[in-house]
Amino acid sequence: MQKRNTEITVGMFVAAGIVAIFVLAMKVSNFTDFTDDAGYEVVAEFGNIGGLKVRSPVTMAGVRVGRVSNISLDGSTYNAKVTLSLYSQFNTLPTDTSASIFTAGLLGEQYIALEAGAEEEFLKNGDVLHLTQPALVLEQVIGQFLFSKAEGE
Template sequence: MLQKKSTEILVGLFVALGIGALFMLAMKVSNLADFSDERGYQITAQFQNTGGLKVRSPVTMAGVRVGRVAAIELDPISYNAKVTINMHPQFDNIPADTSASIFTAGLLGEQYISLDAGADDFYLQDGDELMLTQSALVLEQVIGQFLYSVAEGN
């Protein structure tokens, strides 16, 4: 009787650990694994096309995560996408003339923003806007332009 009870307890613990592992994997895949809410400072950037960029997408510099996308909205004046970025507080010495580009990572096509440092003596501060941006490359547009150029050549 005691042997059967201890076996049931071990099986129950194993199942609970498996469910916990699946939960952590789901959180990691959905970019919700970072429960800490570091405020840091916010900057903005405008892009003509954000492609599949989403809120909470990573923002990297030289492959290191330096922040996350906080909001994406349409600018009513320029009709560009205005992206608000939460920068981690330890990255407070990024030059003001830094440029931002939207790239695709991996096979699943997750979009992220990559920052390239400039050479300015002044650093980005809360509320600043990145002026040099490069929009996402949309595969459908590239294919359409290629097909159009092939059709024109014939």
């Protein structure tokens, strides 16, 4: 009887621990992101990516369609080369889709917003987005504003 009770309590303990890990996976972390299939990857070059990071969201019309999977510097053009991995259910984006880097809120994190073009053909794995708009750097904007203000007077 004693032994049976021990086994029951230990079983409950182990179950509680596994449930806790499960809760951490499902409720707390973005584990569900990884259950998606890998989807496909496209590359976009930006003059300046600001504070964009790997795993930043990629959205279209505000809906999340993928995430940034890699950022590197192109050695010849000195542009930032950003690899976007898009979920496979969004496989009907036109080839002239444009990408811009925006900031969520005034001081929030940066994300890539895609805007669909008008081409008939769809983006495939490894394609390059040619129409891009770099991140707005707040200091530059303020600097330009002050400069034009001073010039105007």
